Amino acid sequence: MSTAASAAPPATRPVMEPVPVRVTSVSKETHDTFTLTVAPPPGDPVSAFEPGQFSMLYVYGVGELPISISGDPAVRESLTYTIRSVGQVTYQLVTRQPGDFIGVRGPFGSSWPLKEARGKSVLIVAGGIGLAPLRPAIYSILRHRGDYNRLVILYGSRSPRDLLYRKEFAAWGLLPDTQALSTVDYGGVTWRGHVGVVTTLFRLVRMQPKETVAMICGPEIMMRYAARELEARGLPPEQIHLSMERNMKCGAGFCGHCQMGPYFVCKHGPVFSYPEIKPYLDLYEL
Amino acid sequence: MRKKSYRLDEKGLDALIAHLREQGYQVYGPKVEDAALHWRPITGCADLPRGWTQELAPGRARLEPDNSAALFHHWTCAEGLKAVLHLPLVRIMAARRDNGWFRILDNPPPAARCAFVGVRPCDLAALAVLDRVLLGDRYADDIYRARRQGAFLIAIHCQRSAPTCFCASMGSGPRARSGFDIALSEFAEGDAPEYFAEAGSPAGMDLLEACGAAPAPPDWSRAVEEGCARAAAAQTRRLDAHAAPQLIDALFDSPHWDHVAKRCLACGNCTSVCPTCFCVNYEDRTSIDGREAERWRLWDSCFTQSFTYIHGGSVRSSVKARYRHWLSHKLGRWQAQFGTPGCTGCGRCIVWCPVGIDITEEFRQLQLSAAAAASFATKD
Numbered sequence: 001m002s003t004a005a006s007a008a009p010p011a012t013r014p015v016m017e018p019v020p021v022r023v024t025s026v027s028k029e030t031h032d033t034f035t036l037t038v039a040p041p042p043g044d045p046v047s048a049f050e051p052g053q054f055s056m057l058y059v060y061g062v063g064e065l066p067i068s069i070s071g072d073p074a075v076r077e078s079l080t081y082t083i084r085s086v087g088q089v090t091y092q093l094v095t096r097q098p099g100d101f102i103g104v105r106g107p108f109g110s111s112w113p114l115k116e117a118r119g120k121s122v123l124i125v126a127g128g129i130g131l132a133p134l135r136p137a138i139y140s141i142l143r144h145r146g147d148y149n150r151l152v153i154l155y156g157s158r159s160p161r162d163l164l165y166r167k168e169f170a171a172w173g174l175l176p177d178t179q180a181l182s183t184v185d186y187g188g189v190t191w192r193g194h195v196g197v198v199t200t201l202f203r204l205v206r207m208q209p210k211e212t213v214a215m216i217c218g219p220e221i222m223m224r225y226a227a228r229e230l231e232a233r234g235l236p237p238e239q240i241h242l243s244m245e246r247n248m249k250c251g252a253g254f255c256g257h258c259q260m261g262p263y264f265v266c267k268h269g270p271v272f273s274y275p276e277i278k279p280y281l282d283l284y285e286l
Numbered sequence: 287m288r289k290k291s292y293r294l295d296e297k298g299l300d301a302l303i304a305h306l307r308e309q310g311y312q313v314y315g316p317k318v319e320d321a322a323l324h325w326r327p328i329t330g331c332a333d334l335p336r337g338w339t340q341e342l343a344p345g346r347a348r349l350e351p352d353n354s355a356a357l358f359h360h361w362t363c364a365e366g367l368k369a370v371l372h373l374p375l376v377r378i379m380a381a382r383r384d385n386g387w388f389r390i391l392d393n394p395p396p397a398a399r400c401a402f403v404g405v406r407p408c409d410l411a412a413l414a415v416l417d418r419v420l421l422g423d424r425y426a427d428d429i430y431r432a433r434r435q436g437a438f439l440i441a442i443h444c445q446r447s448a449p450t451c452f453c454a455s456m457g458s459g460p461r462a463r464s465g466f467d468i469a470l471s472e473f474a475e476g477d478a479p480e481y482f483a484e485a486g487s488p489a490g491m492d493l494l495e496a497c498g499a500a501p502a503p504p505d506w507s508r509a510v511e512e513g514c515a516r517a518a519a520a521q522t523r524r525l526d527a528h529a530a531p532q533l534i535d536a537l538f539d540s541p542h543w544d545h546v547a548k549r550c551l552a553c554g555n556c557t558s559v560c561p562t563c564f565c566v567n568y569e570d571r572t573s574i575d576g577r578e579a580e581r582w583r584l585w586d587s588c589f590t591q592s593f594t595y596i597h598g599g600s601v602r603s604s605v606k607a608r609y610r611h612w613l614s615h616k617l618g619r620w621q622a623q624f625g626t627p628g629c630t631g632c633g634r635c636i637v638w639c640p641v642g643i644d645i646t647e648e649f650r651q652l653q654l655s656a657a658a659a660a661s662f663a664t665k666d
Contacts, residue, residue, distance in 0.1 A: 015425045016378050016581075020388055060381060060388045061572035061579035086597055101387050246601065247594050249568050252425035255586070256565030257593055259615065262622040267424055283538055285607035 015252045018058040018103025019046050023096045024078060029164050033084045033129065034094035035070065038102060040079055046104050047076050050111030051136030052215075052243060052271045056251045057081065058103030059092040066248040066266070067093075068133035069107065073140055079104065082132035082164065108251040110271045112137040113241055117213035120239075121150035123205065125226045127198055127218020131155055131164050133243055133270075134217050138172065150212075152205050153180040156198030156222065160184055160191045179205065198222060199229045209234030215271075217243040224281050227274050240274035261286060290491065291507060292499035294470070294481040296357075300330045301497040302440070302468075303403060311401035311438055314370055316363050321349055323363045325370055328403065335360055342448040342633065345642030356474035358404055361448040362632055366409050366561025370400055371433045372416060378429070378568070379581040388579070395429040401438035405466065407459030408451075408632035410441050412561030414465055418624045419564050429583075438489065441466035445513030447520045450633030452646055454517075455524035458630040461514035468494060471510040482506045523636075523646040527617050527627040530649070533656055534618030538610070540655045546648055547606035549641045554587030556635035556643075557612065562628045563587075588612050617649060 013019070021038040029035055040047040046055070049069050058064040071080025085094045096102060114137060122141055126134050141148050153172055157163045163182060173180035181201050183194035194201060198218070214230050216223050223242045231237055246258035246265040258265040261280035263272070280286055294302070306313050307329070317326035318335050328334065339352035339359040352359050363369075373396070380391040405413075417434065420427040444451070444460035453459030462469050467490035471482040482502050485491035557563040567586035572579045586593065589608050594601035602608050620628035629645070636644045 014428050016428075017390060018379070020390065060383060061570060061576060063570050064568065064581075099386065103381075103388075103390075245596055247596050249566070253423055254420070254425070254427055254564070254566060255568070256588065257567075257586070259611070259619075262619045264623070279535065285602050285604055286538075286611070 016105070016250065018056070018064075018105050019044060020101045021046075021079070021104050023098055023100045023102060025098055026094065026096055029082060030162055032086075033082060033162075033164060035080060035082045036093060036096065037071070037078050037080050038104065039077065040104065042077070046106060047079050049073055049079075049107035049136075051114060051140050052111040052133055053107040053109050054133070054251070054270065055079065055081070055104050055106035056108070056248075057089075057093060058105070059089055059096075060101070060103065062092045063089040064103070064105075064249075065089045065093075066108070066251060068243075068270075070132035070135045071139075072143075073136050074143055082129065082135075084129050106251060108266055110269055112215050112271055113213060113273075114140055116239075118147045120148065121152065121207045121212040122148055123207060123212050123214040123230070123235075124151070124153040125198055125214060125216040125218070125230075126153070126155045127222040128157055128162065129164070130216075130218035130222075130243070134215060135165065137215055142172075142175070149177070150207055151175075151178045152207060153178070154198055154201045154205070155180070155182040156201075156218070157182065157184050159186045160188060160193075181205075197225070199225055202229055202233060210236065212239065214240045215243075216241065220245070220281070227278070227281075231274070237274045237278065241271055242274065242277065243270045244272060244277065245270065290485050291502040292483040292485070292494045293502045293506070294483050294494075294497075294499050296331050296478060298497055298499055299357075299403075299470075299481060302493060303328065303330050305493055305496055306401045306438060309399075311399045313401045313403060315403040316360060318349060322347065323349070323360055325363050325365065325367065325402070331357055334358070334404070340448065342450045342637045343642075344450070344636050344644050345639055347637045354474050355477050356472055356479050358442050358470075358472045359446075359474070361444070361451065362406055362409070362634060364634070364638065365559055366412050366632070366634070367402060367405065368412070368416060368561055368564070370402075371413070371437065372420065372427075372430050372564060373433075373583075374585045376429055376583050377580055378583045381579045383577055383579070395432040397432040397436070399436040399438070400433060401440070403440045404470075405439050405441045405462075406444060406632070407441060407462035408453045408456075408630040409561050410439065410462050410465045411453075411456075411458035411630040412632070413439075415562045415624070415626055415628060415630065416564060418626060419562070422624070439466045439468075441469040441486075443469060443471045443510060443514050444517050445471065445510070447517040448633060450523065450636045451521050451631065452523040452525050452633060453631035454521050456527060456627070456629060456631035459514075460517040461511070466490070471506075471513065473506075473509075482510055523633070523644075525617075525629065525631065525646045525649055526653070527621075527629060529653065530617035530627065531619075531621045533653065534614045536656055536659075537614070537652050540652055540659070542648070542651050542655045543606045543610045545651070546609050546643060547604065549643055550589075550605050550609045551640060552589040552605045552608055553640060554589040555638045555640060557587040557589060558585065559634040559638045560616075560628075561630065561632055561634070562616075565593075588615075613645065613648065613652075616645075
């Protein structure tokens with residue numbers, strides 16, 4: 001694996017056992033998406049994550065789900081998750097109140113190649129809720145801004161009302177050496193920004209392909225075309241990384257559900273380099 | 287020097303089982319139940335399936351009367367040792383609600399010292415595969431480890447092969463080479479069966495010595511080798527798993543998958559009886575008043591529609607894709623993941639498939655389709 005994974009949780013706590021944590025805030029991002037912040041016990045390894053990793057979130061008596069961590073990795077006192085309410089467990093998660101408890105396991109999986117990207121430009125390509133697992137990488141780059149060259153953030157969404165982190169996104173665009181562009185599938189009458197799939201923004205990006213590392217997260221079809229297009233534009237394939245989604249029940253490689261070709265997405269991924277995952281991306285029903 | 291091979295009669299085998307029970311082991315053996323053989327707790331040789339043999343064929347498993355005094359004139363139990371060691375249903379967590387906060391309760395793994403009598407070499411090999419999957423990777427399965435570490439294994443070499451066996455081509459049998467505490471071979475020509483017993487571990491040797499087992503006659507070892515060699519030679523099915531990793535990706539578009547999919551019922555029998563299929567699911571159970579919540583782990587099957595469900599639908603929604611995943615993983619990708627194929631040649635998936643789909647035949651047809659596609663490509 002080209003991407004680093006953090007150490008496993010300590011042997012004293014079984015990997016399948018959640019840590020009860022207190023919800024500290026729930027804020028509405030869009031009509032169906034919320035950002036949940038929890039306070040893990042101080043110093044607990046559950047909060048030591050690398051950008052791109054995920055946790056298993058447990059709602060007492062309801063169920064458990066893999067959710068990417070969307071907060072700042074430098075802030076160890078809290079863990080942040082951006083969750084779209086699409087089913088029973090996600091609905092229960094986003095309707096928690098501050099003071100409620102949820103269970104957290106993890107962190108699990110591989111992370112974005114921030115070390116490899118040092119000295120290079122970084123191109124972030126996000127689709128929909130895919131911006132959430134990329135936000136820790138953006139925070140990390142902004143904290144160590146001198147280590148990186150240009151930062152380009154491209155973000156595609158279905159409609160203006162689905163755009164996440166709007167204020168933050170606008171602020172990123174104003175930073176020096178930083179480009180932040182968004183586009184939507186359907187603009188409506190008031191939208192003055194770009195319309196089209198996220199790959200249509202590539203022509204507006206100012207970067208040197210050979211010196212750029214791309215990090216992509218979004219719907220699988222979007223990642224396939226984004227990676228293909230970036231390769232065509234001269235990015236070396238090994239400098240393209242994407243984060244895969246599969247059904248995950250355990251996060252630890254036991255349940256077998258997340259297999260994709262030779263990989264367990266939970267432990268070999270979710271972040272893969274393009275050459276690792278490319279042979280399996282185009283296989284329908286793999 | 288202490289001899290490593292011993293001669294046991296039925297009394298000796300009974301004494302062995304009794305000794306294990308005295309040491310606190312729950313002793314499991316093949317036992318007739320519901321007209322099939324299953325791993326069940328036994329107390330002595332009387333519980334073993336004397337007078338029974340098996341008729342095993344694609345889609346067919348029958349217990350048949352057998353006139354011999356042998357205790358092991360059968361082949362495989364319906365399920366592998368995973369039924370006892372990688373539990374089909376186990377509680378992995380218990381929690382209690384207290385004023386909006388919830389507490390994780392102690393949930394010690396159901397530790398048991400398990401001993402097994404009559405483990406076939408294919409099942410012993412399957413245990414080595416499960417060890418690699420469940421204990422040898424980044425995370426270890428605590429429940430499996432607790433049961434596996436204390437397990438005492440008494441293997442039995444196969445001196446006859448069933449029509450569905452293909453362990454010889456998988457290199458896992460018919461003779462067990464390692465991984466056992468004691469390995470038996472049965473000689474049942476007369477009225478009373480006798481056993482050639484090899485110690486495979488210090489614990490095995492201690493147990494045989496404690497039971498007062500006599501040294502084995504010098505020619506027995508060769509007789510066992512010959513019996514196992516005959517069993518290997520009698521196998522008509524074979525599978526070339528070493529070819530699988532290179533072939534699997536090329537086979538993805540093979541028309542043969544459609545041919546299998548027309549027959550496959552996606553019932554998941556093969557994954558239930560496979561001694562190495564390890565996939566599980568997790569379920570939450572909550573008491574009616576909401577005070578107690580539990581998570582249970584249960585065996586799952588990659589043949590179910592929900593197995594690959596993510597927001598938007600299942601990744602593998604066709605039966606063709608599910609069978610392709612199972613075979614590709616079992617024979618090919620397992621080797622990339624764990625350095626060994628996930629198949630040991632026990633033949634259970636052939637026997638217990640309601641429509642008799644035969645993994646050896648399907649793989650052979652897939653190899654032929656790949657060869658045909660390759661020759662077609664070169665003609666172009």
